[in-house]
Amino acid sequence: MGLPTFDFFLKKETPCELLARGDGHGSFILVAYGQAQPPRDRVRLHNQAVADIHYVVSISEIVPGFEELPLPLPNTEVGLHSVTDALGSYVLWPRALVRLSDEVSGKADRKGKKACSPQEGRRDEVEKENVFMAKCPLITEIEVVQGLSSLCFWLHECASDVDDEAIIEIQLSHHQFHYFEDTSTFISKVDIKEFLCGEELNVSMIQTFMRLLYKSLIASSEPMFGWLCPSIVRDDSCLRNKREVKEYLNASLKACSRLGYKIILLPYIEMYAS
Known part of the structure; x- marks a missing residue:
């Protein structure tokens, strides 16, 4: 079994799943769907610095129950505090908490359809729980992930998609x-x-x-x-x-x-x- 292909250097807008820390150690929760933006010349977003450890993402759908979840990088200057505030807008999200999944990317490639519409994006709790398990990052310490070089981060993303027992x-x-x-x-x-x-x-x-x-x-x-x-x-x-x-x-x-x-x-x- 080989490593899956992962394009760390985004060349185009890419569908993504946005995660947040769960209650348990090493657990993560799917809170929203959106689009990760490829790197551009801009170094600031809403007057916030765009660091290498962040993606610029647009949020297209929020998982029910997480509307008032605080953003990982809130921006009081433009009134972006919760996930709901960022719906339809661009915000910064830690790369360690952004998952570029084949499932979501496949939906984006269908002509005339969004990456994940509200109707398509609804999943029951059991299905969501399975997605969380399958997409849990290899390293759960966010500070460690953010300190990785770009190539090591690529390796981390590839390994995260491999079955635990593989x-x-x-x-x-x-x-x-x-x-x-x-x-x-x-x-x-x-x-x-x-x-x-x-x-x-x-x-x-x-x-x-x-x-x-x-x-x-x-x-x-x-x-x-x-x-x-x-x-x-x-x-x-x-x-x-x-x-x-x-x-x-x-x-x-x-x-x-x-x-x-x-x-x-x-x-x-x-x-x-x-």
């Missing part, structure tokens, strides 16, 4: 890492979350990065980079399988030399470092 398989070429045959590494949502939160860098994430870098550089006319697998030469593997690791290093380094590689990339992971 395991993502990444193919690893034997040509790159000098295996006897092609193999795979596997990434979970937990691995991605730990990476984005700065808690842990799993070896599978490093292998995936190396794989992407390899594919990016392989088009080069002159071979320059050799690659050794960080999973094979990690310190715990060296302690348990000294002979196998030594054989792998000897064979791989000879292959890199034979192929004319000038630089060899080998991330080394210390699991048992004191």
Whole structure:
């Protein structure tokens, strides 16, 4: 199962779901529907600064019961305090609380129909509860999400759309890492979350990065980079399988030399470092 496509850099007005924090830790509530606007030259909206961590959104429909919910960024200067005040207008909404869903986007593509009309947008409570579960952000700490770089935020949005129990398989070429045959590494949502939160860098994430870098550089006319697998030469593997690791290093380094590689990339992971 691969990651879904997510266009962080909006090129056109895009249907969206607007969320707010729920009562429980890590819970989010769908409060409104609208349209996220692509970045423009303007740096202010209603005299408010438009930061990278916000989308400019127009609100087209409010979920019943949330009409008087305070806006995440109210603007007293123009009288925008609640979600109802912003109906039909443009406001700032934290990107971490904006969901660009395929379901809503599909409705927007139908000629002559709005992204989510009041009639189409009504869902019973059970359906809404299912939507909340499916679209819960990977990281629930808004401050952490807002501190992510644009590319890390893209990764966060992709991972948020993956099923919680899903395991993502990444193919690893034997040509790159000098295996006897092609193999795979596997990434979970937990691995991605730990990476984005700065808690842990799993070896599978490093292998995936190396794989992407390899594919990016392989088009080069002159071979320059050799690659050794960080999973094979990690310190715990060296302690348990000294002979196998030594054989792998000897064979791989000879292959890199034979192929004319000038630089060899080998991330080394210390699991048992004191």
